[in-house]
Amino acid sequence: MNISPELFEQDSDMSDYTPFSHGLYIGGKWPPSSNGRVIEVVDPSTEAVIAAVPDATLADAAAAVDAAAEAAASWRETPPRRRSEILRRCFELMTERAETLAALISLENGKALRDARGEVAYAAEFFRWNAEEAVRISGEFGLAPSGANRIVVDYQPIGICVLITPWNFPAAMATRKIAPALAAGCTVILKPASETPLTAYALAALYE
Template sequence: MDPATEEVLAAVSDGDIAEAIAAVDAAEEAAADWKATSPRRRSDILMKCFHLMNDQAERLARMITAENGKALPDARSEVTYAAEFFRWYAEEAVRAPGELGPAPAGANQIMVTHEPIGIAVLVTPWNFPAAMATRKIAPALAAGCTCILKPAAETPLTALAIGEIMRQAGVPAGVVNIVTTTKAGPVVSAMLHDKRVRKLSFTGSTGVGRRLLHEAADQVISCSMELGGNAPFIVFDDADVETAVAGAMVAKMRNGGEACTAANRFYVQKRILAEFMRRFAEEMAALKVGPGLAADTQLGPLITEAAVAKVERLVDDAIAKGARLVTGGSRLGGEGFYYLPTVLAHVSPDAEILREEIFGPVAPIIAFDTEDEVVELANDTEYGLVSYVFSRDLKRALAVAGRLESGMVGINRGVVSDAAAPFGGMKQSGLGREGSNHGMLEYLETKYIAATW
């Protein structure tokens, strides 16, 4: 469904447990040959995926916008980011680590190798339908694993398009399998209870992640979990306000706020609170809202009616508890799932919006006095994915970054995602890392061999 018009775009297969097991069968049949494929050959195929994806970038971006709703510039950026995982892991495929050295007693040599973990089930969300797929598929293939991708039911077309690109690039049949379904629970559960499956990589909510960890425990399956976030955005009074506002617009409004890395809570030191709020609210109010494919659109619709209802609930609760509406605060009338860019001031500590992941274009602002106070506020959450810190004092910014309980910290910038960097969180924001050399290690088993010669 197009979130901008609520019109049906296409119909795709609604797979069930039989299709899921058939996908595991196909992955098993292809596994031995793909494992035996040389790292250089895997690298060449992944690099061809990179080039093909860039060649088809505009078509993919328009497809993402059509089924996801995001503004076309955001979709173009996503395609560029998604393709980069193919290039990065094409380079990493030939660099699997190994070790050789004498045992301390001198009686033997310690050899450490890494081999493919096995068949991987990859479950991806709707908010970045291309990037979340390539961020999982590329390292799995680089490591020598075959896989089954279960994309979100809201955005199957992008996943299928990426599958076709991989076929064109020479990925053998059975190495990558795609199961589209509205029955995610039973389908994923069936795969996780198949003894041939050895890896689960999931991106989505913490609640679903907890349930999948329980399911995976039955077969002791290795799990990588990229879960929810509640990112604090901290602005100290020595920050460059213009830089901080620009960073806030990126951290909050990338993908319309529908991102796990989106700034969720804005903490601004009191001396510059008024200036920051004024400038930020002006930038938010000036955003052009409309269909993502329109040339001048900067903010498209949210993904579903339920997403709009959730944002409404959080904003209404905050206002009922004393928050002041600075700009926005309502739906956009007419068809489509739109919510206006919104800034809230003087948000109460007990407002639900400070506890839940907003996943929409809403920025609650809270004043603070001291460094210790803001660190305590920032860490007062079960989540720990990403934090943002703005200050001209690099020594202080680094010290605060070290005290923040999050897997990633952006200093004086509103975006941290990079194929070359380890993406992941602490606490209930996840397990493991994606991207960088760490991402491929998630799909490799370590083997130790004691040898005498």
């Protein structure tokens, strides 16, 4: 994906997101799609093509699953307090880069900049909320209705979460799914809408 630098010439923070121009984000790397194809991203306000993102294949999807599976064990064993600190940092980074993210949302989604700023604030809050919830995951111990047995409930990460998001809230619908999954100790694969994928790329680079 290539975004012309002049689109953000008044926003120095855009340099923070240069990694998302390198391709898909899988296993800490940015490879192109395995077939070399791309999807054009259009600015709905001008109908101009502003970027092209990799058109992921089934092989790319399988690679993403493998990467998420490889990371699952260590993330599952990461102490809840550490997971909480990481999620809190994601909230802080989104807040610090709010204007850049809002400009990107407005560019690819077409919503007013004021609304885009509101979405960024809303989206960041999912990380702050779940940062606090990460340390509150506990079990349950109770008495069975019969009175003859004790019931113990233990909450554990379910595994890899595949997250699919719509075009209309490219930041908020992503963080609404990513943050609780990570807080619970799961790894994630995000498939953003092809109409508005640029925000997801920026978030991936920011969280990295």
